[in-house]
Amino acid sequence: MRLSPVINSFASGELSPRMMGRTDSPRYASGCEVMENFMALPHGGAKRRGGTRFINEVKNSAHTTRLIPFEFSVDQTYVLEFGNNYIRFYTNGGQIQANSAAYEITTAYTHAQVNELQFAQNSDVMWIVHPSHKPRKLTRLAHASWTIADEEFKKGPFLPVNQDETLTISFASTTATTQNITASASLFNSSHVGGDFLIDTIPTVATGEVVWVRVNSVASATVANVTIKDLGYMPQDTNPTNLWQEPAFTSIKGYPSGVVFYEQRLWYAGTLAKPQTFWASKTGEYENFNPGATANDGLSYAIASDRVNNIKWLAAQRVLIIGTSGGEFRVTGGNESAVTPTNIDVRRQTSYGSKLGHPAYVGSDVFFIQRSGTQVRNVAYKWESDSFQSDDLTFLAEHITEGGLTTLSYSHVPDSILLGLRTDGTLLMMTYEPSQEVIGWHRHITDGEFKSLVAISEDGPDQFWFVVKRTIGGVVKQYIELYTPDIYLDSMISYSGSATSAVNGLAHLEGKTVQITADGAVHPDLVVSSGAVTLNYTATDIKVGLKYISKLTPTRHGTNTKSGTPLGKLKRWNKIFVRLDQSAIPTINGHRPPVRSPGTNYGNEEPIISEDIEVRSLGYDQDGRIKIEQDLPLACHIVSIFGTLSVGD
Secondary structure (H helix, E strand, O other): OEEOOEEEOOOOEOOOHHOOOOOOOOHHHHHHHHEEOOOOOOOEEEEOOEEEEEEEEEOOOOOEEEEEEEEEEEEEEEEEEEEEEEEEEEEEOOOOEOHHHHEEEEEEOOEEEEEEEEEEEEEEEEEEOOOOOOEEEEEEEOOOEEEEEEEOOOOOOOOOOOOOOOEEEEEOOOOOOOOEEEEEEOOOOOOOOOOOEEOOOOOOOOOOOEEEEEEEOOOHHHOEEEEEEEOOOOOOOOEEEOOOOEEOEEOOEOOOOEEEEOOOEEEEOOOOOOOOOEEEOOOOOEEEOOEOOOOOOOEEOOOOOOOOOEEEEEEEEEOEEEEEEOEEEOOOOOOOOOOOOOOOOEEEEOOOOOOOOOOOOEOEEEOOOOOOOOOOOEEEEEEOEEEEEEOOOHHHHHHHHHEEEEEEEEEEOOOOOOEEOOOOEEEEEEEEEHHHOOOEEEEEOOOOEEEEEEEEEEOOOOOOEEEEEEEOOOOEEEEEEEEOOOOEEEEEEEEEEEEHHHHHHHHHHHOEEEEEEOOEEEEEEEEEEEOEEEEEEEEEEEEEEOOOOOOEOOOOOOOEEEEEEEOOOOOEEEEEEEEEEEEEEOOOOEEEEOOOOOOOOOOOOOOOEOOEEEEOOOEEEEOOOOOOOOOOOOEEEEEEEEEEEEEOO
């Protein structure tokens, strides 16, 4: 029996081994057994991923380093290198320098804490939170001038009104702006210094009763020195009162683990003492958390549930979405109105649970890592049910996240791509175009491990930045590297200038075997020695970097015919045609069709073609697999595969 199968889409990406029997599924027909260092395109083709350009080594390769985006506008974007008690800065494809050295500022975050940071940005200011540190503001003053400081709160945030009616506080004076306050039992500790209390001295009085104080020092568990911060609201008497609120954020109570901007408010959530509570600032006053009953006042809310569900992240879309360890919630004001202290509606939407980590915004959806760490889910509004629902986006490729994910990021341009990091250092990508029903996962490996990533929106194609761990001469190094979509070498450097055969600046690849292109031609591999390589001939445009191999194996043909299924029968591809678009020639089942004429010099640029190439008589086997590889530092874009397949009895 002779068949003429056509594979015209690879958009479903690499499928789970559990899917290899689902020949009836449209996803099977457009899926692959292997998609490694290839990217599934939403139009159906498969394109080799680009390489990476070496920028520099991180400050300390022995420590954990994380990249965080800072996006003021599409033409003013930065990548921030967070390491052990420092931040360094990158923009326009390079590191920001000051006085001929890397510009950096000091932080309180250790390298063990940087992966737990969450952040929210408004204009030139980024708010950063960590459960062990006071919320901080990172401010851009100029290109090479940044500051970071603790947030200076006004009136809060506070814990709920004291529930112990026997524990009272009294003022020493009704007129002194700085004075002692005394508690009837142990209350004060050093963590209160710098924090705020609200104390209600005459609850029956309509105004002038709630006193806002800031703690200057703590003399004992029952005595604290304070300054009255709003002189319009002085103590009405010195009688003990049991109506008081202590600060919500302290070193003992803990600090928030989530932060976001929503409806002109700054929202914090999830402390050690109050893991299910969130706080919101006054409207338009991001440091003022003064609680009240008017629409613009600050507010707090504790999510009610049958068990403690620690808040893991916050996301602002058409509503506020909260991810917790036990489920996902939406926060609204009810009937599409704004959230206010007296009008707040919190409802559980799903019960999958989330892992700590910054969510990714994908259009109107929010993508997050499920509590297990091995599934990526979305939270998307469904008009038909008037609720938010969540889909498992790894369902067809559950194997691809084996071991768990640590990070998500999203790129809009030129294609909709979700990026994730697997715990073993594999870079994962998912091509996502729901309007075309495209969900396709693919794996990307390098000579080393991807340790951190960030996608930056630019005025043009988005940029991917990575921290990559590589072993050089037996020593572990971590490099900052920038994705290069049209250059197919990793940790690459380039030279452009007068003709030369000597390429320097390769100390970061000392002792490594590298691939080279010289004026577009593939040069024989060389070993880096003393930070340099010497070519066999001169060239004016040279690129040197690490090799990676791109592999594509479509699913085996299994469509039923009048003669039955071809599964389990001997097969032979008599002819295979691979349609290419602006691509160099790959190997097809181990064969690379010739493309040069006999008179072409091998020092000339490699041919890039848009046409069909043919491989014949590949022999019989049980599976009839087609394996395509590109091991040269050149482009490879596969549009479709077709041919004639003989099937035995």
